[in-house]
Amino acid sequence: MIKYGEMILLAVILGTFTRLLLLRVDYRQYPGYPHGYIVHLTLAFLASSLGALVLPAMLEENYVAVTILGAAVQQFRGIRNMERDFLSQIEDTELVPRGQAYIEGIAKVFESRNYLAMIAALLTSFGYYFFNLIGYNSLNIAGGVIIGTIVVYVLYTLMSEDHVGDIAEIRVVDLEFVGPNNANLSVEDTVIMNVGLKEAKESWKKSGVGIVIAPKDDNARATLANTGQRQAIIHDVVSQLGVRLDVGVQDYTPLARINLHTGRVYIIMIPMEPDRECIIEAVRRTPVLEASRRAPLATKAGRMASD
Template sequence: MSTNFLMIIIALLMGTMARVSMMRVDYRQYPTYPQAYLSHFTLGIIAAALGAVAIPAIASKEYVAVTFLALAAQHFRDVRNLERQSLDNIEITELVPRGTAYIEDIAKAFEARNYIAILTALATSTGIYLGDYFHLSIILQGFIGVIVGYSTLFLLIRMLRGKAIEDIAEVKEATIAFDGPLLTLAGVPVINIGLKASREIYLNNGKAVEIIPKDSYGRAILANLGQRQALQHNAATQLGIRRDIDEPDFSPIARINPETGSIVMALIPIDSDIEDFITVVRRTPILESSKKKPIK
């Protein structure tokens, strides 16, 4: 078995494994299955193949391989655009929309995962090449390649792991009250609820939380409209929501307290308690577009 063949096969498998390990359906139900699974799996194989053949090609002085990597980068940027367009097309079917900021984050994540597949395969083939350079056995070369590839995958995933709301803020239960028809959460005026029946539903079945930022960094993130929309979407998706398209009174609402920078949010969930609500809010990811570094 030639070293180049071993290098390409193992690197291809490692790169594909890297992409498969990041394919899972969560509460967002995206990617859906089986169509989207097949699409992302195929793209993962292509990405892994590009990373796998780069080192053997360069070692053989076939420098045109670098051009293929550049073309791959352009192709995966197009993949991000397709993901964004797909999510935009189904946005109108959501009772509580994700919002453009959340969609952009999801699209960027799928693009980045293909790059992770490329880099994992590239690192694996580099490890095998170094083993061959020092005249190690084929088995040892393969072992070194797998270790280098796995280490690269681990570091990349760790580096790209985002933070959640619980890292920047404290979440606690808030009181729901009415000042006439005006809904207030923890004393913060939120919205006018005109129907008495709707006010009764809020008082009997509604749940509310207050999200208190730990510092100015957290306050800037929570002030972002895209981040607040993501909070509303996550809560409605995971807890369920008692509303239909013609019931705007029961849409989840997140409002900022201009005095403290905290966020109050109310929801009428389906068979969930306040602890579930707090957990969902705490685990909501922080969007890249909402990250700010204010002057302290």
């Protein structure tokens, strides 16, 4: 005889625990307060409860009960909207905005993590049931935990995103000043910005850095050309290394431009911490956004054109 209570409880705990593990402050710098954690943990608890209830409902031949999963999907879409709204609202207060593409990506990740919690709970209950079925009644809790953990680990590894470091080579170089009065800031002969004020030029000379992101192939080139992706890189670097910038001082705004001939992305900025290794690491760890990901090499025309 299967103890449904034990099975459901185990699945709910494992599902919620999965969400807790994924709920850490990472490069996105969000969420950072207990309120945010509570919101996500509560919803994860609900998600795992729904996932945990599926198998008992099936076993009791209460098939209609599975339709409650439809309600769950609606809930999680609510999470996505909540995250998107929040991040879009605070966009105006960011010196260096995240950009819509990045926000959309973050919102999607938050939504999918709830599904992950639900799947973890579901598979844990499957594991519990399976061990019960083959007769190892004493092992069913351990079995549920093991199967749930393995599947979650596999799913999480599969769901991990590419990083800029995977698709491009990154270097930090000095800025060049070209043109009349040396007013044109450039990196590797690509003019990025024209700075008129002497004071601003001095600052750029003293502490400005240029970042070169060289795409490894045509897919990477198309991906990096997306302005949302470039904004995400700038935002990540700035949020990790700081930037000398304030409202009304536009001259120090970090900018990203591409070289039309080589597809290389050049970023100029004045970081608080001019440590080159750290800058390279921050760029490398920036996720490749789903919205900007392109794969022209996967198409026939794209492959022919790349020859």
